[in-house]
Amino acid sequence: MTTTTWARIFAGLYQPLLWGGERAGMRELRRDLLTQARGRTLEIGGGTGLNLAHYPADVDLVLTEPDPSMRARLRRAAGDRAEVVDAPAEHLPLPDASVDTVVSTLVLCTVDAPDRALREIARVLRPDGRLLFLEHVRSESPALARRQDRAAAAWQRFAVGCRCNRATVELIEACGFRVDARTATWTAMPRILQPLVLGRATVAVQAEATRTAEAAPS
Numbered sequence: 001m002t003t004t005t006w007a008r009i010f011a012g013l014y015q016p017l018l019w020g021g022e023r024a025g026m027r028e029l030r031r032d033l034l035t036q037a038r039g040r041t042l043e044i045g046g047g048t049g050l051n052l053a054h055y056p057a058d059v060d061l062v063l064t065e066p067d068p069s070m071r072a073r074l075r076r077a078a079g080d081r082a083e084v085v086d087a088p089a090e091h092l093p094l095p096d097a098s099v100d101t102v103v104s105t106l107v108l109c110t111v112d113a114p115d116r117a118l119r120e121i122a123r124v125l126r127p128d129g130r131l132l133f134l135e136h137v138r139s140e141s142p143a144l145a146r147r148q149d150r151a152a153a154a155w156q157r158f159a160v161g162c163r164c165n166r167a168t169v170e171l172i173e174a175c176g177f178r179v180d181a182r183t184a185t186w187t188a189m190p191r192i193l194q195p196l197v198l199g200r201a202t203v204a205v206q207a208e209a210t211r212t213a214e215a216a217p218s
Helices: 003-034 068-078 114-124 142-158 168-174 206-215
Strands: 040-043 060-064 083-085 099-105 125-136 177-185 195-203
Touching: 003 068, 003 099, 003 125, 003 177, 003 195, 060 068, 068 083, 099 114, 114 125, 114 168, 125 168, 168 177, 168 195
Parallel strands: 040 060, 040 099, 060 083, 099 125
Antiparallel strands: 125 195, 177 195
16 A cells, blocks of 8 residues: 555544544643634644634634645635645745744644744744644653654554654754643543643744844944
8 A cells, every 4th residue: 555545544534533532632622722822823734624613713714734635624624714725834835924823733743844844833923923732742751652662663654654752842942932831641542642742832032033133243
């Protein structure tokens, strides 16, 4: 079976595979996070549209999704609620400082170049904008982290690029964001996916970088 064929099959399986986890608490975590969205809101990797029901009615919503099979399902789910764009997180087709909120839920684990994606997110965010994120991450338990490492290659093939052992919060902070986050557990899902982190991040170095540039001799 080719990678493209499996990606098309996986898009159809995605919501059934997440059904138990959604009922066991993920749906509430999505709602708690996404009610914080405001203004022009960009969601990266919109998938099949599981977040759509949780956004405030007044946000101006843009959804990106690079996978064609996922994107077709996303367009059907979104209808007139949102603009759906074919774009990877590493190359966002939006102007600098044009977005109030960026949303990433279970996406940064799949991105091939997360540092580039986070730089793009920082670029499109307005100075007072924020990134809202909900991601499964590398466990703080050494034993479970070792299990994640052992399963990582097989899981990445099965889940079309998902890295179950990515230290996402550390990546966000390393890319110049200030993070306010809490941990949670994705119950009713495989153990390697259960450690979760959710919260918000703002571009911590932006104002400092601007001041430094202004103070530099010409």
